[in-house]
Amino acid sequence: MRANQKMVAVLIDPDKSADHQLDTLVFHPNFDQVDFLFVGGSLVTDGSMKTCLAELKKRTNKPLIIFPGSPNQIDDQADAILLLSLISGRNSDLLIGRHVESAHKLKRSGLEILATGYILIDGGRTTTVSYISGTTPIPQDKPGIAAATALAGSQLGKKLIYLDCGSGAHHHASPQLIAAVKNEVDTPVIVGGGIKTREDAETVFTAGADVVVVGNKLEDNPEFLTELVKAKARFAVR
Ligand code: 1GP
Numbered sequence: 001m002r003a004n005q006k007m008v009a010v011l012i013d014p015d016k017s018a019d020h021q022l023d024t025l026v027f028h029p030n031f032d033q034v035d036f037l038f039v040g041g042s043l044v045t046d047g048s049m050k051t052c053l054a055e056l057k058k059r060t061n062k063p064l065i066i067f068p069g070s071p072n073q074i075d076d077q078a079d080a081i082l083l084l085s086l087i088s089g090r091n092s093d094l095l096i097g098r099h100v101e102s103a104h105k106l107k108r109s110g111l112e113i114l115a116t117g118y119i120l121i122d123g124g125r126t127t128t129v130s131y132i133s134g135t136t137p138i139p140q141d142k143p144g145i146a147a148a149t150a151l152a153g154s155q156l157g158k159k160l161i162y163l164d165c166g167s168g169a170h171h172h173a174s175p176q177l178i179a180a181v182k183n184e185v186d187t188p189v190i191v192g193g194g195i196k197t198r199e200d201a202e203t204v205f206t207a208g209a210d211v212v213v214v215g216n217k218l219e220d221n222p223e224f225l226t227e228l229v230k231a232k233a234r235f236a237v238r
Contacts, residue, residue, distance in 0.1 A: 009035060085156075198231050
């Protein structure tokens with residue numbers, strides 16, 4: 001991932017991805033404009049991750065990046081993993097504990113490791129990730145806290161910052177908050193959670209997001225991919 005180039009990632013929840021849904025995605029006429037496939041989630045039942053990655057590999061050469069909710073989602077069929085530290089929270093397990101447990105498994109996997117400062121933002125409802133992690137998201141009207149958190153993550157060596165309102169959030173991260181974060185860090189900024197319209201994606205890109213992630217909306221309406229790639233195209237470097 002490179003800063004200053006707009007990219008889109010589709011989040012695939014292995015528990016909700018039947019073969020025909022994967023077909024709908026990869027055979028969509030605009031699928032070639034998708035940059036990454038993020039695979040995983042806060043609550044994935046054992047087994048479905050492996051099957052989902054295998055089915056995706058049969059269908060596409062796009063980079064498959066694990067977005068792990070737990071160490072049992074590490075799978076060497078993928079290309080890389082967002083090694084998330086939930087730096088907006090104070091749950092030591094999600095800051096370092098799980099990482100220690102999975103360090104050797106991760107080393108053996110050969111996956112490219114993308115050290116990511118993961119920051120939860122309040123998206124207007126309690127999401128699975130905030131419930132499961134037992135952490136309080138940063139309020140939308142506190143961009144200064146988000147910016148300081150991202151800066152600290154960057155100083156700790158995180159190569160990516162992920163601002164997430166959580167899957168199915170009512171609202172995406174505000175432009176003010178995204179801009180405040182982008183202003184503090186040199187690393188690419190990933191923004192996801194609650195992006196449901198082309199305007200949402202454009203707003204988020206304009207505010208400074210390098211990568212926009214969409215999950216739910218594409219599960220509900222695969223045609224939204226057309227709108228998403230139009231939003232990305234507005235920022236294409238000529
Ligand atoms: C959630 O950022 C992702 O972790 C995507 O969220 O499902 O709301 O698009 P949505």
